Each structure stands twice: as C-alpha cells, then as structure tokens.
Amino acid sequence: MVRGIRGAITVPANEGTLMVEATERLIAEMIKQNNIDPESVCSAFISATDDLDSMFPAKALREQAGWEYVPVMCMQELAIKGGLERCIRIMMHVNTDIPQKDIQHIYLEGAVVLRPDLQKSTN
Numbered sequence: 001m002v003r004g005i006r007g008a009i010t011v012p013a014n015e016g017t018l019m020v021e022a023t024e025r026l027i028a029e030m031i032k033q034n035n036i037d038p039e040s041v042c043s044a045f046i047s048a049t050d051d052l053d054s055m056f057p058a059k060a061l062r063e064q065a066g067w068e069y070v071p072v073m074c075m076q077e078l079a080i081k082g083g084l085e086r087c088i089r090i091m092m093h094v095n096t097d098i099p100q101k102d103i104q105h106i107y108l109e110g111a112v113v114l115r116p117d118l119q120k121s122t123n
Contacts (some may be wrong), residue, residue, distance in 0.1 A: 002042055002056035003096050005034055005103055008089040018057030019048070023060035023088055026108055030092065033104035037065040042093040047077040049087045057088045087111055 009026040011018050024044070030036065046057050059074045077089060087110070096103075105118045112119055 001095070001097070002076075002092035002093050003098065003103055005030060005036070005092045005094055005105060006090065006115075007108075008087055009105040009108040010084065010087060011052060011086045014052050014054050014086065019052055019057050019062045019088065020053045022109075023057040023090075024064075026088065026090060026106060027061055029065065029106045029108065030090065033106060034096075034098070036092070036094055036096070038064070038070055040095045041067075041070045042095065043071040043073070044093070045075065045091045046074050047075045047089045049077045049083070049085060050079045051086055052088065062083055069109065079099075084110060084114065087114075 007026045007030045009022045011022045043059060043084050044058075046061070048057055056074050058074045061067055061070070061072050077083075077087065089111075105115065107118065
C-alpha cells in the first residue's frame with residue numbers, strides 16, 4: 001500500500017549550497033528512520049517557501065544514487081502571513097507495509113514547530 005512520509009527542515013539563508021545540504025540531511029533522515037528503498041518510492045513532492053529561490057531543492061534527491069528514476073516535483077509553498085520562513089518540505093509516496101502510526105515523519109531545525117506532536121520524546 002502507498003503511504004505518505006512527511007519531512008521538513010529550515011535553511012539558515014537563501015543560498016543554493018545551504019538548500020541542497022539541508023535537503024540532503026532531511027532526505028537521509030527520512031530514509032534512515034523509515035528504511036526507504038528508492039525502488040519503493042512512487043514519487044516525491046518538494047516545496048520551498050517563497051524566500052528560498054536560489055536552487056531547486058529536488059537536486060539533492062535527484063543526485064542520490066538509486067533515485068534517478070523516482071519522479072520528483074518542486075513547487076512553491078503557500079506564502080501565508082506568519083508562516084515558517086526558509087522552509088523546505090517533502091512528501092514522499094512510498095509502497096510499504098508499515099502501519100500508518102509507525103511511519104516516522106521527520107521535522108528538523110526550526111521545522112519542529114510544524115508538528116511538535118510527532119517529535120520523539122528525548123526523556
């Protein structure tokens with residue numbers, strides 16, 4: 001069955017290398033925490049807030065070994081007043097038997113405010 005796996009990370013500045021590095025970090029953690037094999041990925045949508053316009057964040061995924069054939073699309077996140085700035089979000093659609101409640105959605109850096117209910121307890 002297909003499950004959505006979400007992730008988000010903030011970037012310190014609108015610089016292409018920082019965007020790619022942040023996206024690579026987020027993708028690596030999503031892969032690790034959910035044991036994702038590129039062959040099981042149907043598609044990935046990657047959005048960036050309108051203050052991040054120096055690089056396509058999808059470049060980070062396209063350059064990963066084994067991910068060349070995964071359909072990836074970049075888009076601009078809605079510009080909502082008071083919304084989180086400099087944020088990259090990912091939605092991967094993955095074929096998996098993992099129950100919905102066991103999917104590990106990954107929120108890093110300033111993006112933890114988006115879904116604090118999904119953060120693992122460190123206590």
